[in-house]
Amino acid sequence: MEYVTEKLLTIAAHEIEAQTLWDLKTHALLKAEAVDYVRDSQKQLILEPLIARLMVHFLSHDAITPLGDCKAIVHHLRQLLRQCQQQTASSNCYAADNLLNLLNHLKADLTGVDLSGLTLRQVDLADTPLHQVDLSNTHLKHTRFTESISDIFRISISPNDDLLAMAGLNGAVFLYDLKAGQWTNSWSAHQGWVIAVVFATDFQTLFTGGFAQRIAQWNVVTGQCLQEWQTDSPIWRLALSAHGQWxxxxxxTGKAQLWNIHTQLLLRVLNHSGVVRGVAFHPQTHHLATGSSDRQIKLWSCATGECLATFDGHDDAIWDLGFSSSGEYLASASSDGSAMHSPFLHYLLQISVAQAT
Structure with missing residues (x-):
């Protein structure tokens, strides 16, 4: 075992110094999801001795690396990380993982680091600040974070763009501060899957719903439940009106239920012939759009509960709906692999003309 470890350290140090990563692409220096004592022993027996060897190398090359010791190593590792981004994900394998684990062990400042497009398979990011780190198009697998997050069903961004809420399989809600770049809160919201989450217009509260057939409103700072009420069937989606009252x-069960959030009074029941997974209020008018597994989108009057129009076009179940901020267009996404947008104001005008005549 000692011989194998020594051989690995020699190869890893040479590849990093020469900027030619071969074995470091096919072998992970650290298993991020291993039990604590195994992960700690890997840090002690592999990462620490490797860093010690790199320090000796960089200290003996001061003329080439005027930054000196740890700073020179960090600079060198970040250069190698940028090289990984220029290669295909399949060719990198564990290369980026190993570089990041070394940077983490050196307690390097990763503020603003660009990790976009990388595939990260065995990275220990627990207790690592990720302020303004770019993870766009990054594939994360077997990666350890400070918080253990279940499979995510739904996300929602607060109206002021400060907070990101995530809800998923284990019934928990997670809050992430987008400006500070850190987790702010998490709590157990429901028994079972939480599939719906939406922020209130006050920025301070959010609503959740799921297969427990319950709607709840939460304080985002304390995680305290402010109010809750029971429905009669599992909930797939929630949406809040622009004025914050509905x-x-x-x-x-194929219906959309319209509620007064202050009185918990059920105002309208709007029917489809399939599961309703898409709901969206128009941002300027008292209209509501719903989409269903029956492949139809329906436009409703919230005031009367009347179905004003039915739109077809998708070949399979509709999973989500959303109005543009101007209210001019309605977008829909389906499991047939398509996304469509419709000129909502044009349809509204047609409906108004028809009603007038």
Whole structure:
């Protein structure tokens, strides 16, 4: 075992110094999801001796690396990380993982580092600040974070763009501060899957719903439940009206329910013939759009509960809906692999003309 470890250290140090990563692409120096004592022993027996060897190398090359010891190593590792981004994900394998684990062990400042496009398979990011780190198009697998996050069903961004809320399989809600670049809160919201989450217009609260057939409103700072009420079927989607007084829930049983959030009074029941997974309020008018596994989008009057129009076009179940900020267009996404947008104001005008005549 000692011989194998020594051989690995020699090869890893040479590849990093020469900037030619071969074995470091096919062998992970650290298993991020291993049990604590195994992961700690890998840090002690592999990462620490490797860093010690690199320090000796860089200290003996001061003329070439005027930054000296740890700073020179960090600079060198970040250069190699940028090289990984210029290669295909399949060719990198564990290269970027090994470089990041070394940087983490050196407690390097990763603020603003660009990790976009990388595939990260065995990285220990627990207790690592990730302020303004670019993870766009990054594939994360077997990567350890400070918080253990379940599979995510739904995300929502607060109206002021400060907070990101995530909800998923284990019934928990996670909050991430987008400006500070850190997790701010998490709590257990429901028994079972939480599939719907939406922020209130006050920025300070959010609503959740799921297969427990329950809607709840939460304080985002304390995680305290402010109010809750029971529905009669599993909930797939929630949406809040622009004036913040109405909440619509899309249900497994093929209906959308319109609620007054202050009184918890059920105002309208709007029917489809399939699961309602798409709900969206128009940002300027009292209109509501719903989409269902019956492949139809329906436009409703919130005031009367009347179905004003039905739109076809998708070949499979509709999973989500959303109005543009101007209210001019309605976008829809389907499991047929398509996304469509419709000129909502044009349809509204046609409806108004028809009603007038």
């Amino acid at each position: 909440l619509v829930s899309g249900h497994e």
